[in-house]
Amino acid sequence: MNREDIIKLPKLDLHCHLDGSLSKVFLEKTLGRNFTMEELSVSMDCNSLVEYLKKFDIPLEAMNTQENIKAATVEVMKSASDEGVKYIEIRFAPLLSASNSMSTKAVIEAVIAGIQEGSELFNIHGNAICCAMTHQPIEDSKSMFKIAREYYGSGVAGLDLAGDEANHPIGEFKELFEFARDLGMNFTIHAGEAGPKSNIKGAIDYGAKRIGHGIAMRNDEELLKLAKDKGIGIEMCPISNYQTKAVLKEQTYPYADYIRRGILATINTDNRLVSNTSITNEILFLQKKSMIDDRDILQGIKNAIEVSFASDDIKNMLWKEL
Numbered sequence: 302m303n304r305e306d307i308i309k310l311p312k313l314d315l316h317c318h319l320d321g322s323l324s325k326v327f328l329e330k331t332l333g334r335n336f337t338m339e340e341l342s343v344s345m346d347c348n349s350l351v352e353y354l355k356k357f358d359i360p361l362e363a364m365n366t367q368e369n370i371k372a373a374t375v376e377v378m379k380s381a382s383d384e385g386v387k388y389i390e391i392r393f394a395p396l397l398s399a400s401n402s403m404s405t406k407a408v409i410e411a412v413i414a415g416i417q418e419g420s421e422l423f424n425i426h427g428n429a430i431c432c433a434m435t436h437q438p439i440e441d442s443k444s445m446f447k448i449a450r451e452y453y454g455s456g457v458a459g460l461d462l463a464g465d466e467a468n469h470p471i472g473e474f475k476e477l478f479e480f481a482r483d484l485g486m487n488f489t490i491h492a493g494e495a496g497p498k499s500n501i502k503g504a505i506d507y508g509a510k511r512i513g514h515g516i517a518m519r520n521d522e523e524l525l526k527l528a529k530d531k532g533i534g535i536e537m538c539p540i541s542n543y544q545t546k547a548v549l550k551e552q553t554y555p556y557a558d559y560i561r562r563g564i565l566a567t568i569n570t571d572n573r574l575v576s577n578t579s580i581t582n583e584i585l586f587l588q589k590k591s592m593i594d595d596r597d598i599l600q601g602i603k604n605a606i607e608v609s610f611a612s613d614d615i616k617n618m619l620w621k622e623l
């Protein structure tokens with residue numbers, strides 16, 4: 302498949318951070334100053350996840366009012382729709398934008414309003430995923446989850462944990478995800494990106510339906526089998542993983558191996574601006590390195606429909622488009 306064929310495919314993006322996916326034009330307009338791409342995104346020369354995460358300071362500055370957050374969300378919906386994405390799950394950390402002048406509830410409502418407007422204007426559907434951050438107090442994250450629960454099924458489709466996974470082992474969050482389970486909400490957890498495979502095992506044990514990245518289990522037959530048997534969705538983000546050095550440049554990306562084992566792996570962007578990418582670029586990137594074939598591409602889309610947190614109506618629509 303060439304670029305045009307790939308654009309025509311009805312794609313999904315299940316792992317897309319709102320703050321990391323704004324455009325340069327949007328940031329310049331919103332903040333009233335100019336930026337270079339070096340200030341906003343990383344190249345393959347990026348050294349680590351910590352360096353990568355520094356690029357989020359400028360976008361977060363722009364997500365300071367409900368109006369800006371809504372406009373930012375509409376913009377991400379548009380950029381995804383422009384490359385043929387039919388369904389997107391946009392994740393964000395409500396507590397990073399909440400302030401004295403904007404409540405957690407207001408932040409969540411702004412993103413939901415943006416997704417709704419985006420789906421009315423463009424040929425795409427979407428849902429929000431609310432992320433807890435590893436550095437935030439558990440009690441604050443629980444309160445945020447409880448607020449997100451009010452919108453579950455009407456804009457919010459799930460929860461997540463993001464941040465510095467290497468310095469915050471999954472055990473710290475047992476109580477948080479027991480709480481999420483008690484709320485009856487679907488959740489995914491960033492695990493095995495910069496952190497160890499024990500984070501993936503813990504996330505599955507706590508009831509995560511999906512894992513963000515899941516690179517660290519690549520050589521662990523037992524864990525790979527567990528992920529397969531439990532039907533865990535793996536949200537893989539190839540370009541980001543090479544940039545943060547979760548995968549080193551001489552290493553083969555494990556996506557095709559996961560797919561051929563019957564694991565429900567999917568291809569996602571992570572951060573459209575910070576990684577300067579799109580789903581189309583992610584697929585072309587793996588294809589150019591001869592790490593996938595056409596069957597792997599199609600299987601990834603089927604897997605994404607299966608493990609998405611979308612309603613049955615949307616899933617049926619997506620199956621019909623494929």
Ligand SMILES: [Zn+2]
Pocket residue numbers: 316318463491513571
């Ligand atoms: Zn992520």
